[in-house]
Amino acid sequence: MTxxxxxxxxxxxxxxxxxxxxxxxxxxxVLADAVERALRAQAPHLEVVRTGNAVLARTNLGRASRVVLAGHIDTVPVNDNLPPRLVDGVLHGLGAVDMKGGVGVMLHVAAAVTDPKHDLTFLFYDCEEIDASRNGLLRVERDLADWMRGDLAIVLEPxxxxIEAGCQGTMRIAIxxxxxxxxxxxxxxxxxAIHAIGAVLxxxxxxxxxxxxIDGCTYREGLQAVHVSGGVAGNVxxxxxxxxxxxxFAPDRSPAQAEAHLREVFAGFDVTVVDxxxxxxxxxxxxxxxxxxxxAGGTPVAKLGWTDVARFAALGIPAVNFGPGDPTMAHTQHEHVPVEQITECARVLRQFVGG
Structure with missing residues (x-):
């Protein structure tokens, strides 16, 4: 299929x-092929490379700063929500929110802005929606580390x-x-042993x-039981x-500090960090x-959740989330995005990079 x-x-x-x-x-x-082919043919001002099903493109204009725009091209499985439909100013379809709205904006900016005031890097990567060890950004960081570098990273998650600033950390433990x-x-x-769980609950x-x-953004932490198991038979x-x-946890805690906090909260229990x-x-x-x-205007808010901005932050690169779509619609059968959000995000980014 072409x-x-x-x-x-x-x-x-x-x-x-x-x-x-x-x-x-x-x-x-198929989508990675299409993205690569389009960038090579229609954006000759960009250097383009391919690694697996990730497509990377960038300018090399010698600007004083570089901005990285990143978005994953994969989706969760189809759930009777393809082909896409445009109805009354709303685009419906799998990935419209998570995060092909952002990918569409990235492709538009990549082709439209040929003389930016910042050098630009575009990372269209694979396997974000499955196990974190498969995430295409890990492969980019390992094999093409210089493509991750910049003075600001914008992840176009919905x-x-x-502007959603930073993100929460996450930790799972077994008690x-x-x-x-x-x-x-x-x-x-x-x-x-099941009765003993009562004290944990x-x-x-x-x-x-x-x-x-933190920097005017309010992060609310959360601690929730997510799974309970036990028992061997109905008469034992x-x-x-x-x-x-x-x-x-809020990003002012490190994972080590988060673990120490959990061990304090559950002192006396058998606690193991899962991930x-x-x-x-x-x-x-x-x-x-x-x-x-x-x-962009408006007031930035804290990102309540974990996104790939954390991968850039770990490299010392400030990073934010900014993309079209309501994140609560992600992974739902009725995923949809108002078209004015796509248009506005494209406008803001063109203005920001000076195109």
Whole structure:
């Protein structure tokens, strides 16, 4: 299957064309081919390279600063939401929000802005919607590290066209309780590990959420039980049980600090860290970020959730989320984005980069 994209089209039409190409995670080749072919043919001012199903493009004009724009081209599986439909100023279809609206804007800017005031890098990457170890940005960072570098990174994840600064960190822990098996007819002879979970749940229910202001952005932390397991049979007192807990923490905590906090909260329990990822500070004081804020207008807000801005922050690059679409619509069957958000995001970014 061969797809041709017209990068000179209106950003809304270009987004619709991108949405029309199925690109479920690990099956992005057709769209990656189309993006690569379009950039090479229609944006000769850009250096273009390909790594797997990620397509990278950049200017090399010797500007004093560089801005990186990043967006993933994969989607979650199709859910009877293709082909796309444009109805009453709203674009419906798989990926319209997460995040082909942002990809369409990136392609538009890549072709339209040939003499930017900042050098520009565009990262169209694969496998964001599956296990983090498969994320195409990891491959770019490992094999083409200089393509990740810049003075500001803009991840075009859906943000309702508002600057969402930084992101929360995340950590999952397993809390295990132990007991002694016995027949349930003689339950007093055993110790029920599931009953012992009650103390963990009581701790969670009493937990006071921390709210912190960083650079004018309010981050609200959260601690939630997300899975409970235990028991071996319907007539046996269980001798083991487990609660999994997810902690979403403000970016002024490091993962080590988050772990220390959890061990303090659940002191006396058997706690194991399952996985975790650092958050990203807002980075709004960076000069390029201030320029973007001036172009976008409005008031920036904290990103409640984890996004790939954290990968750039870990490299010391200030990063924000800015893209069309309501993030609460992501992964839903009725994914849709108002076309004015696509148009406005394209306008703001053209103004910001000076095209």
């Amino acid at each position: 797809v041709e994209l017209d990068l000179t089209a209106d950003p809304v039409d270009l987004t619709a064309a991108v949405v029309a190409v199925p690109s479920v995670s690990e099956d992005e080749a 943000s309702n066209g508002t 295990r309780t132990s007991g002694v098996r016995a027949h349930t007819a003689r339950g007093w002879m055993g110790v029920n 009581s701790t969670l229910a009493a937990y006071e959420t921390r709210v912190v202001d 007192v269980p001798d083991a049980a487990e609660v999994r807990v997810n902690f979403r 975790g990822a650092a958050g990203a500070l807002p980075g709004l004081t960076a000069p390029a970020a201030q320029e973007l804020l001036a172009a």
